[in-house]
Amino acid sequence: MNSIVLIGTNHNTSPQDIRERLAFDNNRLDRYLRELKSIDGVVEVMVISTCNRVEVLYVSEGDVKDRIVDYLSKHSGIEKKELEGYLYVKEGLEAVRHIFRVASSLDSMVVGEPQILGQIKDAYKWSVEFLTSGATINRIMRRAFHAAKVVKANTDISRGAVSVAYAGYLGVSKLIDLEGKRVLSIGSSEMNRLALEYFSKHGADIYALANRTKGNIEDLCEKYNAPAYGLDEIGHILPEVDIVITATSSKEPIIKKCDIPNKNLIILDLALPRDTQKGVEDLENVVVIFIDDLKNVVDETLKERKKQAQIAERIIDDELKAYQEYVESLNYDEVVKQIRLTAERIRKLELYKFQKIYKNKVDDEIIDGVDKLTRSLISKILHQPTMNIKDFLNHPEGDLYVELLRRLFGLSKSKRDVRCFFSENN
Structure with missing residues (x-):
């Protein structure tokens, strides 16, 4: 196994x-x-x-x-x-x-x-x-x-609205009054977008946006009426801002030590790997907040969520049990076995009826021939569909095919609709 x-x-x-x-x-x-x-x-x-x-x-x-x-x-x-x-x-x-x-x-x-x-x-x-x-x-x-x-x-x-982005906002707001402060956002991720909403809502000025591909931040530029810059232009913008929010997927640092201006600057680095070059956090005029610095920022806010988490854990227990039953019910070998048993019961019943009807008209040799013929027909009819289902199992919707097969042969008691996973979760 x-x-x-x-x-x-x-x-x-x-x-x-x-x-x-x-x-x-x-x-x-x-x-x-x-x-x-x-x-x-x-x-x-x-x-x-x-x-x-x-x-x-x-x-x-x-x-x-x-x-x-x-x-x-x-x-x-x-x-x-x-x-x-x-x-x-x-x-x-x-x-x-x-x-x-x-x-x-x-x-x-x-x-x-x-x-x-x-x-x-x-x-x-x-x-x-x-x-x-x-x-x-x-x-x-x-x-x-x-x-x-x-x-x-x-x-x-x-x-x-508690998230890593929100925790980042809380961390920065403890250090500085956001009203009127100029913000540069680097990246186009969901983390950037959430953080920008929190900062904008609490009075910060979304001053500039930067990304490797400018087209990916056009909607943000329009929303905040802010210009777009390339990553190679960040050094020119830093002297003009008070706060930097960065959350790219770059493997190399985006904010270089040599680009840091001689002014107070707060950098909220929500990226992994970090977007900020090592050593920047040691500069006297710079405060850098990394993801791990946020662990204790929202403990008080999360007390109620921890209570709710206990309820959620019980739901997970139920879902795990349902998963086990689900997997057992869709066992390919068992489904094929049950289908073949169902077909065999039907075949034997029809053969019995045939024998009764033609009891005095055909000899045992013909009955034996009909038995072999029907057995062969059932085997050949079921062979390709069951082989196809076996192949389908490696498809994301494979279980859908198995469940449909079970329902076609009356092996499932479920009344729920059988739906495509990706259509439900796009």
């Missing part, structure tokens, strides 16, 4: 500089996924790489944990022995539960923050697009998104 395993690290188990070195460049994720999939024994694989976590969820034949850690060590340049001290390993249902909790924002630095679900959906879609997911990961992720939906609908865990 194949194993389900998750190996990773997050904001609770490793410092930011370790996560930066481990982080996967999402622009090159196809390469990383295919390299992981090519590891001997790996059947399916998916990568989650965000500012607060780097995780590899995989399905394998046999134990390949050591090979996955070897890959992460080589990828990050961190010695294997050191790296193992930061990693957690979750297997079987524990791995499935972890994914459910991550998708439901119960494992986030800011419990209940909304960005993580979108990031997980993107991670899954990439594994589908690059053909590294399969039947098992598809089932886990479908149920994980359903669990997140149930948690959101049945708790107040996401009430209020």
Whole structure:
């Protein structure tokens, strides 16, 4: 039987500089996924790489944990022995539960923050697009998104505007009165957009926007009536602003030490890897707030969410049980077995009727021939459809085909609509 395993690290188990070195460049994720999939024994694989976590969820034949850690060590340049001290390993249902909790924002630095679900959906879609997911990961992720939906609908865990971006706003607002302060935003991510809303709402002047591709920030330029700049122009804008918000996916620093002006400046760096060159935080006139600096900023705000999280954990327990029942009900071999048994019962009943009708008209040799003929017909009729279903299982909608097959043969008691996953979750 194949194993389900998750190996990773997050904001609770490793410092930011370790996560930066481990982080996967999402622009090159196809390469990383295919390299992981090519590891001997790996059947399916998916990568989650965000500012607060780097995780590899995989399905394998046999134990390949050591090979996955070897890959992460080589990828990050961190010695294997050191790296193992930061990693957690979750297997079987524990791995499935972890994914459910991550998708439901119960494992986030800011419990209940909304960005993580979108990031997980993107991670899954990439594994589908690059053909590294399969039947098992598809089932886990479908149920994980359903669990997140149930948690959101049945708790107040996401009430209020608490997120990493909001925590960043709170951190800056403790240092400076935002009214009239000029802000430069670097990047076009959801994190940038949320942070800009908070700063603008509380009196800051969104003075300039910068991005590698200017076309990706046209809507923000129009919304805040601010000019767009390229990343190579940042050094010219810094002397004109008081606050910098940066959250790009660049692997190299965007804000260089040599570009820092001789004036007071606050940099809110929400990127991983960091967008700010090392040493900038040591300058006398500069305050740099990194992601890990925000851990304690919103503790008071999150007290109520922690109460709601306890309710959410019970929902996760129910969803995990439902997942187990779901997987068992869609077991391919069992479904095929039940279909063949159903067909065989029908065949035997019809053969019995044939014998009664023609009892005195045909001899045993003909009855035996009809028996063999009908057995052969049933086998040939069912062969191609069942083989096709086996192939379909590695498609994101594979379980849909299995469930439809069960309903066609009256093997399912479910009354729920069978819907396409991607149409529900776009």
